[in-house]
Amino acid sequence: MRGRRKKIMSVVIKGIVLAAFLVFFLAPVYTLVIESLKPESQWLTGTLFPTRLTLSNYGAVLHGRIYRQVTYIPPIMGYMINSLIVSLAEMVISILLGSLAAYAIQRYRTGGSFLSGWIISMMFIPPVGVIIPLLIYYTRLGLYDTLTVLIISGLIFTLPLAVWIMIAVYQGIPTSLEEAAYVDGFGRLRTIFRFIYPVALYGFLAVGILVFVFSWNSFTIPLVLTSSTSAQTLSVYISEFQTLYGSVYGPEAAAGVLMSIPTVIFVGFIVKYLGKGLVSGFGKR
Amino acid sequence: MEHVTKRFGDVFAMKDISLKVENGELRAIIGPTGCGKTTLLRTIAGLETPTEGRVYFDDEDVTDYSPKERNIAFVFQNYALYPHLTVFDNMAQPLISEKRPKDEIKKKVEEIAAFLNISHLLNRKPAQLSGGQQQRVAIGRAMVRSPRVLLLDEPLSNLDAQLRLVLRAEMKRLIKEIGITSIYVTHDQVEAMSMADKITVMNNGVILQTDNPISLYSDPINTFVARFVGTPEMNIIPVKISRKGGKTEASIDGRSVLFNSDFGYEGEGYLGIRPHKVSFGNGGIIGKVITIEPLGNVYIYHVLLENGTEVVVSSNDIIELNSNVQLSIDTNNAVLFDSSGMNIKKRQQIRAP
Numbered sequence: 001m002r003g004r005r006k007k008i009m010s011v012v013i014k015g016i017v018l019a020a021f022l023v024f025f026l027a028p029v030y031t032l033v034i035e036s037l038k039p040e041s042q043w044l045t046g047t048l049f050p051t052r053l054t055l056s057n058y059g060a061v062l063h064g065r066i067y068r069q070v071t072y073i074p075p076i077m078g079y080m081i082n083s084l085i086v087s088l089a090e091m092v093i094s095i096l097l098g099s100l101a102a103y104a105i106q107r108y109r110t111g112g113s114f115l116s117g118w119i120i121s122m123m124f125i126p127p128v129g130v131i132i133p134l135l136i137y138y139t140r141l142g143l144y145d146t147l148t149v150l151i152i153s154g155l156i157f158t159l160p161l162a163v164w165i166m167i168a169v170y171q172g173i174p175t176s177l178e179e180a181a182y183v184d185g186f187g188r189l190r191t192i193f194r195f196i197y198p199v200a201l202y203g204f205l206a207v208g209i210l211v212f213v214f215s216w217n218s219f220t221i222p223l224v225l226t227s228s229t230s231a232q233t234l235s236v237y238i239s240e241f242q243t244l245y246g247s248v249y250g251p252e253a254a255a256g257v258l259m260s261i262p263t264v265i266f267v268g269f270i271v272k273y274l275g276k277g278l279v280s281g282f283g284k285r
Numbered sequence: 286m287e288h289v290t291k292r293f294g295d296v297f298a299m300k301d302i303s304l305k306v307e308n309g310e311l312r313a314i315i316g317p318t319g320c321g322k323t324t325l326l327r328t329i330a331g332l333e334t335p336t337e338g339r340v341y342f343d344d345e346d347v348t349d350y351s352p353k354e355r356n357i358a359f360v361f362q363n364y365a366l367y368p369h370l371t372v373f374d375n376m377a378q379p380l381i382s383e384k385r386p387k388d389e390i391k392k393k394v395e396e397i398a399a400f401l402n403i404s405h406l407l408n409r410k411p412a413q414l415s416g417g418q419q420q421r422v423a424i425g426r427a428m429v430r431s432p433r434v435l436l437l438d439e440p441l442s443n444l445d446a447q448l449r450l451v452l453r454a455e456m457k458r459l460i461k462e463i464g465i466t467s468i469y470v471t472h473d474q475v476e477a478m479s480m481a482d483k484i485t486v487m488n489n490g491v492i493l494q495t496d497n498p499i500s501l502y503s504d505p506i507n508t509f510v511a512r513f514v515g516t517p518e519m520n521i522i523p524v525k526i527s528r529k530g531g532k533t534e535a536s537i538d539g540r541s542v543l544f545n546s547d548f549g550y551e552g553e554g555y556l557g558i559r560p561h562k563v564s565f566g567n568g569g570i571i572g573k574v575i576t577i578e579p580l581g582n583v584y585i586y587h588v589l590l591e592n593g594t595e596v597v598v599s600s601n602d603i604i605e606l607n608s609n610v611q612l613s614i615d616t617n618n619a620v621l622f623d624s625s626g627m628n629i630k631k632r633q634q635i636r637a638p
Contacts, residue, residue, distance in 0.1 A: 176365035179332050184426070185353045185382030198369040 032260075035253035043249040057250035061258065071245045076255055078229050079237040083259075086150045086222075086233060087215040090158050093151070094211040095204050098162030103192065105163070106170040107178075116167070122160035127220040130156075135224055145226045150233065153221050158211040165210065169203030170196075209266045216263060234259045298324040300490045302338070306468060311460055313469045313481035315513070321490040322470045326436050329468065331355050342433055353382075358427030360437040364419045366411040372398075372422050373407040379430040397425050401459070416444045417452060424456070428463065435460065435467040441476060453479055474514050478502070486510050503618070508626035511557045517585060519557045519620075520596045526554040526621060526629070535621060538591045540569040544616050548629040557620040560585065560599040568613025572596065574604055588612060 030048075037053040059065070064075040104110040105119075134153055135144070143149040173196065181191040197204075219235040226232045238259060241252035299321045306312045314322045327333040329340060331352040339348045347355050358379075366375050373394055380390045398404045401421045411419055420440060427435055440456070441449045457480045460467050471477050477484050478498045485495040486509075494506040505511035511519040524535040524542075528551055533544040535556050542556065561583075575595070576587040586598045588610060596612065604610060621629045 174363060174365065176361045176363055177367070179352075180359070180361060180365035180367070180426075181378070182332070182352045183330065183357065183359045184379040185430075186378075187353075190382075195367055195369075199367075201369075 032253050032256050035249055036257045038250055038253075040250060044247070057254040058258075060251040061255045065251070067245075067248055071248060073241075073245060073248060073251050074229065074237075076234070076237060076258060079232055079234045080258070082147060082150075082231060083216060083233040083235075085147055086154060087212045089147075089151045090154045090215040091208045091212045093155060094158050094162035095208050098159055098166050098207065099197070099200070099204060101159075102163045102166030102170060103196070106167045107175070119160045119163050122156065123164065125157070127157065127218070131220055131224045134221075138225060145228055145231050147231050149225050150222055150231060153225060154215045154218060157218075158214050161214065162207045162211055165207045166200070166203060169200050169207070172203075173199055206270055209270050213263050213266055216259075298490055299328070299335075302490075302492055304485065304492065304495070306466060308343075308466055309464050311457070311467045311469065311480060311482045313471060313477035313484045314487060315471055315474050315477045315484060316487035317513070318472060320487045322472075322487050323438055325487070326438055326468060326470045329434065330357055330359050330436050332359075355434075356430070356432050357434045357436060358430065358432040360420075360423045360427050360435070360440045362439045362442060364411075364423040364440075364443075366419060366422055366426075368411050371408050371410055372403065372414070372425075375411065375422055376425045376429055379426060383430070393429050394425075397428050401425050401428075417448050420444065420452065424459070431465075433466070435465045437467065437469045439471055440469075442471070442473070449476070456480065475516065478514070484514075486513060488513075504620060504628065504631070505557070506628050506631050508555060508557065508622050511620065511622075515559060517560050517597050517599065519559055520563065521622070522556045522558070522590070522594050522596060523592065524554055524556045524621075525552070526623075527551050533621065537570050540571075542568075542614050542616055542619070544619070544621065546630075548621060549633050550621075550623055550629040553624040554629065555622040555624075555626065556614070557622060558614050559618060560597040562615045562618040563596060563598045563600075563612055564615070565598070565600060565602050565604060565610050566613040568611055570612040570614070571609065572612060573609050574606055577604075577606055 034048060034050065035043075036057050037055070038050045039052055039054045039056065042050050042052070060067075060073055061076045064073055066072050105116055111118075138144050138149045138153075143152075177195055177199065178191050181195045186194065217235065218233075219239065222231070222233040222236050223239065226236065234255070238252065238255050241248055241255070245252075302321075302325060304325070314325060316322045324333060328335050331347070331350055331354075335348065339346055341347065342355065352359070367378065370378075376394045376397065377390050380393060385393075394407075395404065398407055401424065403418060403421050403425060406414060406418060406422070411422065414422065420443075423440070441452055444452065453476055469477070469480065478501075481498060483495060483497050484501050486493045486501070488509055494501060494510050496504075501510065501514055505514060505519070508521050511521065522537055524537050526548075527534050527536070528547055528549070529543070531547050533546065533548050533550075535542045535544065535554070537556065570590065572588040572590045574586050575589050578585040578587075583599050583601060584603070586600060586604060588596045588598055590596060598612065623629050623632065
């Protein structure tokens with residue numbers, strides 16, 4: 001009997017702890033979604049269970065709308081396209097350059113410990129710390145307020161991240177794979193493209209997703225280096241609800257939900273692919 | 286290969302190694318972990334460049350050739366199959382790299398697959414194969430191109446013991462049927478003994494002895510080889526060696542064992558004897574049984590001599606634990622080593638000419 005009671009108690013305690021964690025992590029998500037669905041009359045009430053739900057906030061951010069005669073909310077699409085272009089470009093460039101750089105560093109010790117150390121240090125630089133010099137350079141170069149400048153400055157942070165993770169990806173691939181290819185008669189370049197890249201593919205996908213999300217969420221760089229709708233990204237768009245438009249909570253929440261969608265989808269992918277063994281089929285090692 | 290030395294920084298992996306393998310021979314290279322045997326194999330393959338020395342295939346100097354130019358095949362310890370390709374594509378790669386026509390590749394791969402009994406696996410990926418099947422695919426990939434030399438780096442060590450025994454015999458048959466010159470690296474001396482025409486024993490980057498399995502077993506060049514080859518390992522008993530008018534006497538605990546020839550050596554030394562060549566009887570060497578390992582077909586007795594040496598005896602006699610016994614040694618099957626561990630008979634042969 002005592003053992004049974006103990007078992008029940010342990011299940012109950014586990015349940016309570018898990019529920020507490022879930023509430024802690026999911027409450028903000030719930031609040032965001034609920035705020036985005038509230039009609040204007042309930043924006044400032046703070047209620048978590050509104051009596052009426054509406055999609056009109058989404059209409060406002062998608063098409064643009066004027067609130068209180070003076071506050072114009074511009075449509076989200078242009079910002080979203082900017083964000084997509086910048087993030088996809090960073091993702092593709094990081095994979096292309098990162099995979100080659102990481103290969104050289106991991107397999108041929110290119111640059112020794114200096115280069116790899118320097119690469120980690122790049123990941124630790126706070127963007128705010130270097131943004132003023134960047135602003136000065138890019139303005140002189142005539143690149144201020146362009147998508148190009150966002151891609152270049154984003155890569156300063158995402159490329160080292162990509163290289164760093166890909167070094168780990170290559171570490172997981174035994175060198176005997178290349179040696180087998182050399183013995184089978186392939187040169188170095190063909191070996192990389194025929195045998196190493198396909199095996200590292202899942203690693204590349206994971207890196208690409210990380211870079212995409214990192215770039216998608218980046219805020220400081222686009223905030224400082226852009227000033228018009230031609231280059232501003234989603235994160236800047238949302239921040240302007242606080243700084244320019246003020247207390248237009250429903251559309252702000254709707255924009256937040258829309259911005260979160262790609263990251264949620266990608267996190268699903270990451271969980272699926274990162275769990276996969278990179279080099280299954282190698283026997284025991 | 287001649288006078289090959291390989292250094293990694295200050296560490297010598299191989300010191301002045303010279304090795305000759307005949308056409309069509311199946312040579313095994315054995316030695317403990319880190320003795321340089323894998324480095325030797327990789328140097329033959331062209332995956333390592335020797336610090337000094339040259340490598341020849343027949344009379345052709347291939348030292349500066351890449352693995353590709355050497356036309357060799359290498360079976361890796363982990364097989365190194367291409368995980369993203371099917372078995373067919375794995376085996377086809379060496380031919381694809383030579384840009385052979387598609388139908389020729391298909392014919393050749395199917396022929397080799399049939400020979401290896403893996404035709405039914407051609408559409409699978411390596412991850413869907415058992416260890417033994419992966420190993421066969423690795424050999425298949427090595428075979429499709431009729432290479433000059435087949436190099437195998439511990440090809441059976443990733444398999445479980447049972448499968449290893451089956452594949453050992455199968456691989457020997459396969460390699461002999463193809464008739465290709467092969468060099469086989471292993472740390473398992475039983476594997477080497479059962480498969481090879483000749484065995485080379487290495488330790489600390491040097492070759493100790495090259496011989497056929499039987500000579501290696503019965504007449505090892507030194508105590509290291511004596512211990513390394515054969516299970517249970519050879520007994521090495523400290524003795525005093527003296528010359529007695531055309532004969533040689535070895536004395537253990539004051540009891541003498543007589544050899545029928547004069548090896549020209551006197552002084553401290555060792556007597557080496559295989560456990561199954563020691564028998565219980567009236568040999569006069571007194572000891573006490575301290576451990577018994579019943580193996581079913583035979584008993585392995587550990588006998589402690591008066592001088593503190595432990596002698597392993599493999600026998601069908603039934604003896605009780607802790608009983609005092611007398612051992613006799615068959616001198617026709619014993620080997621004498623000098624104080625440095627060198628076989629004194631071989632030492633004499635080296636000096637004679």
